[in-house]
Amino acid sequence: MSNPTLTAHNLVRRYGPHAAVDHVSFELHRGEVLGFLGPNGAGKSTTMQMLTGNLAPSGGSVRICGVDLREHPREAKARLGYLPETPPLYRDLTVDEFLILAAKLHRVGKGEIAAAVARAKERCGLKKVGRKLIGALSKGYRQRLGIAQAIVHNPEVVILDEPTVGLDPLQIREIRSLIRELGGEHSVILSTHILPEVESACDRVQIMNEGKLVFQDTLASLKEQAGSGGLEEVFVKLTLSEETAP
Amino acid sequence: MILTLAAKELKSLFGSPLAWSVLAVLQALLAYVFLGQLDAYLSLQPRLTALANPPGVTEMVAVPLFGVAALVLLMATPLLSMRLIAGERRDRTLTFLFSAPLSLTEIVLGKFLGLLAFLAAVAALPALMALSLYAGGALDFGLVLANLLGLLLLAAAFAALGLFFSSLTASPTLAGISSLGAFLGLWVVNMAVTDPNSALHTLSLLKHFESFNRGLVDSADIAYFLVFAALFLAFTVRRLDNQRLGG
Structure with missing residues (x-):
């Protein structure tokens, strides 16, 4: 496979003596959608915060397209x-204003801003609400806008933390097909605890439990191995056994 | 990038009724003081002409007006600065800035400049009123400019300290009341001091503003305000960096 677009190497995050994330390493490749599973409190969100530079890791490193996040945060974050x-949305801006701001802050060239915003709106189904105030949007639209601000600068790596929470079934279906579409040219990490979502949208899956990565495989080979039980069986086995262990 | 952020802050301020209310209330207050002073000046004018070196209209009207404006700025800044970072933390929008390719310094400076631009508009209110006196007579432009400069420097100091308090908490109200307390504390810190050489005078914001108010542009006062603002901006950057480290 091509060079990885994202590499996490031995990521550690400690809160006092407790390690919320404990030596997690993985790679993400171009055009791939990686499902990131785990029970609540497993350390998924903490990992994602470290991958995006919102939280400094206690140890380990993150490279985005070969650029070290700690040494060159600007290039990596772009x-x-x-x-x-x-979704981090400013309620007092309109959808258009917010997306233009996102594009500017992510250093999209001056002449390309309008096109980038139009494309993001198109992909996320936001064309009709461009002039609406974000505070007046429904939850589904806010979630879409959250995705739009994440892709407006056409990044190589897109990280989505539970993007379908609180949406109705129809919206969930739209978002999933959008994620699949994103996987075509970007690399996507999708965190969720909805198993069918992973099965329908992801190429590869990894499961985290109690701060450790306990499972990594492609969805295709998983289907071959586990038969009809599939992902759910693996998930329950891996996360339950540790909790009930003495 | 800094300017993009500053423009966003300014837009958010002007998009909220709070900013307009602040401007309206301050303008009403300052206009009242202005007219009161003007009235006093006009009633005293016949007697003033008898003096050998009478105080001009600038001294009698504009100077007290700027004095009040400084106090008004002290009250208004916490209302405007409190949500800058605390509000973003509460609404969980800080992630948006942290994930963008921006340094913390850029984020802090952007917010600071956005607020300062608004406070400059506040400072323009008394300056414009003072200028209106020009329609009816001579004006001491040097004195007005010194006052305006003093007010702007004071605004920068207030904005930086307000921003710092806003970075300490996720509750804008808490940030606001702490800033107000700190401003007032610095304002009156030299109140009870009888020794004219006491170090507390050096700390007092009021003392430094008073020089400008009298028309005295002293580089030491300018340096005081600039160092004050730079110090608290640096503290704010440190504070945000610690948040990233500490979670």
């Missing part, structure tokens, strides 16, 4: 789009 658990 290649990164991030939707956190709570």
Whole structure:
């Protein structure tokens, strides 16, 4: 496969003596959608915050397209789009204003801003609400806008933390097909605890439990191995056994 | 990048009723003081002409007006600065800035300049009123400019300290009241001091503003305000960096 677009190497995050993320290493390749699974509190969000430079790791390194996040945060972050658990939206701006701001801050060239914003709106189905205030948007639209701000600068790596929480089934379907589409040219990390979402949208899956990466495989080979039980069986086995262990 | 952020802050301020209310209330207050002073000046004018070296209209009207404006700035800045970082933390929008290819210094300076631009508009209110006196007589432009410069430097100091308090918490109200307390504390810190050489005078914001208010542009006063602002901006950057480290 081609060079990895994102490399996490031995990431550690400690809170006092407790390691929320414990030596996590993985790679992400171009055109790939990686499903990031784990029970609540497994350290998924903490990992994503470290991947995006929102939280400094206690140890380990992150490279985005070969650029070290700690040494060259500016270059690395320009290649990164991030939707956190709570979409970071300014309620007092309109959709257009917000996306233009996102494009500018991510150093999209002056002449390309309008086209970049139009494309992001098109992809996320936001064309009709461009002039609306964000505070007046429904939850589904806010979630879409959250994705739009993450992809407006056409980043090589897109990181989405539970993008479909609180959406209705129809919207979930739209977002999933959008994620699949994104996987065509960008690399995507999708964190979720909805298993069917991973099965429908991802190429590869990794499961995290209690700060450690406990499982990594492609979805295709998983299907061959586990038969009909599939992902759910693996997930339950890996995350439950550790919790019930003495 | 800094200017893009500053423009965004300014836009958010002017997009909210708070900023307009602040401007309206301040303007009403300052206009009242202005007219009161003008009235006093006009009633005293016949007697003033008898003096050998009478105080001009600038001294009698504009100087007290700027004095009040400084106090008004002290009250208004916390209202405007409190949400700059605390509000973003509460709404969880700080991630948006942290994930963008921006340094913390750029984020802090952008917010600072956005607020300062608004406070400059506040400072323009008394300056314009003072200039209106020119329509009816001679004006001491040097004195007005010194006052305006003093007010702007004071605004920079207030904005930096307000921004710092805003970076300490996720509650804008808490940031606001702490800033107000700090401003007032610095304002009156030399109040009870009888020794004219006390170090507390050096700390007092009021003391430094008073020189400008009298028309005295002293480089030591300018340096005081600039160092004050730079110090708290640096503290704010440190504070945000620590947040990234500490989670």
